[in-house]
Amino acid sequence: MGFISSSHLDSPRPVSYSLFQIRQTAARALAEVSSATQQHDTTWRQIHDWLTDENQVDPAWADVILTCLVxxxxxLRASYDWLTDLASALFAAADFLEGTDQQMADSFQPTHGYAP
Structure with a gap:
C-alpha cells in the first residue's frame, strides 16, 4: 500500500507513495549523504592540517580563518546528520506501514457476505 496524503486540503486527488518508493528514496539519501560526509571529512582534514601547519600559514591568520570555518x-556536519536521521525515519515509516498493513490483513475476519 504505502502512505497516502492529500496534496492540498481541498484537493480530491490523493498523492500515494509506495513502500518501494519510500525505501528507494531513503536508500538514495543515505548513499548520497554518506558520500558527501566522506568527502567533507577528507576535505576538512586537509584544510585543517594546512591551516595548523605553521610553515604554511601564520598561526594568527589560522586562528582567524578557523574561527570562521569551524x-x-x-x-554542514549537522546537516549531514539530519539527512541521515531523515533517511532512517523514512525506513522506519515504511516498516511501520508495512507492519500495519500486515496486521490489518492478519486480523481481518470476514463475516458471512462481506468477504473481499
Missing amino acids: PYAQR
Whole structure:
C-alpha cells in the first residue's frame, strides 16, 4: 500500500507513495549523504592540517580563518546528520506501514457476505 496524503486540503486527488518508493528514496539519501560526509571529512582534514601547519600559514591568520570555518563545518556536519536521521525515519515509516498493513490483513475476519 504505502502512505497516502492529500496534496492540498481541498484537493480530491490523493498523492500515494509506495513502500518501494519510500525505501528507494531513503536508500538514495543515505548513499548520497554518506558520500558527501566522506568527502567533507577528507576535505576538512586537509584544510585543517594546512591551516595548523605553521610553515604554511601564520598561526594568527589560522586562528582567524578557523574561527570562521569551524562553525561552518559543524553546521554542514549537522546537516549531514539530519539527512541521515531523515533517511532512517523514512525506513522506519515504511516498516511501520508495512507492519500495519500486515496486521490489518492478519486480523481481518470476514463475516458471512462481506468477504473481499
